[in-house]
Amino acid sequence: MAIPLFLARRIGEKYLDQEFKERLKRLHFRDAGHGYDAFGLHPDIVIYGAAITKWLYEKYFRVISIDNHHIPSEGAAIMAINHSGTIPVDGMMLWHDVLRQTDPPRCLRGIADHFVPALPVIGATFARGGIVGGSRGNVRALLNAGELLMIFPEGTPGIIKPFKDRYQLRRFRVGHAELAIAHQVPIVPVGIVGAEEQLPGFFSSKTLGKWMGLGPVPIPATPVPLPVRYRILYGEPIDVAAQYRADQADDPEVVSELAERVRSNVQSLIKRGRSERKGVFR
DSSP states (O other), rough: OOHHHHHHHHHHHSSSOHHHHHHHHHHHOOOOOOSSTTOOHHHHHHHHHHHHHHHHIIIIIIOOSSSSSGGSSSSEEEEEOOOOOSSSSHHHHHHHHHHHHHHSOOEEEEEEEETTGGTHHHHHHHHHOEEEEOOHHHHHHHTTTEEEEEEEEOOHHTTTTGGTTTOOOOOOOOOHHHHHHTTTOOOOEEEEESGGSSOEEEEHHHHHHHHTTTTTTEEEESSSSSOOEEEEEEEBBOOHHOOOOGGGGGGGGHHHHHHHHHHHHHHHHHHHHHOOOSSTTO
């Protein structure tokens, strides 16, 4: 069960400024005929999500959005992003940034591990805010509907890597590249700088990792994320349709080459973001 819609609307009315609320009324939204889209997204919950993340975005992490003109204003596309920070605050800040930087606003559709939509209470709220379970069928339907997808090709290994390995990208899974070729949609590389330092972990738990079905999981040195400064850097979209044929989605070498190209672009954005900042908190 998600948060009641009347309460979501009330929170949005209270915490969002008038200009933002007016813009969100023009949200890119495909009503399936009953107020929700085919995956459960509801505009009132998007507004609620924008309201509860606004303070984190503006005051706590003080997000700097760089080259957001590269965000597609319409049509299907895949955003491929580095993943870090122990807990997925990076996805939350990116979701808010895309909503804020696009007009009409676009709700970034996060592709999550299968267990996320099934989580009690929070799973339903995430679905109402645009999160979708990561099956191929779901992704295919979203792309066919012209949606903007958020994919972390590193997966869980990126978010649980040791602090000493910060900003060293893990291997990119190739699913995003295969889907982009098959559906002939662009890939937008995105680099996020700041999240690596939000919850530094100085030792790892093999026991916890085993319980979660993962490798050693870092244990944060602080109980809550530190107020690091986030930088979100958008790279120039890769025009997949102009460079690849749809049938090349079945060629492992072509798919791997594109995935590595995306990884290289994201790494370059990270390098740029780190060079431009004056410190972790500035």
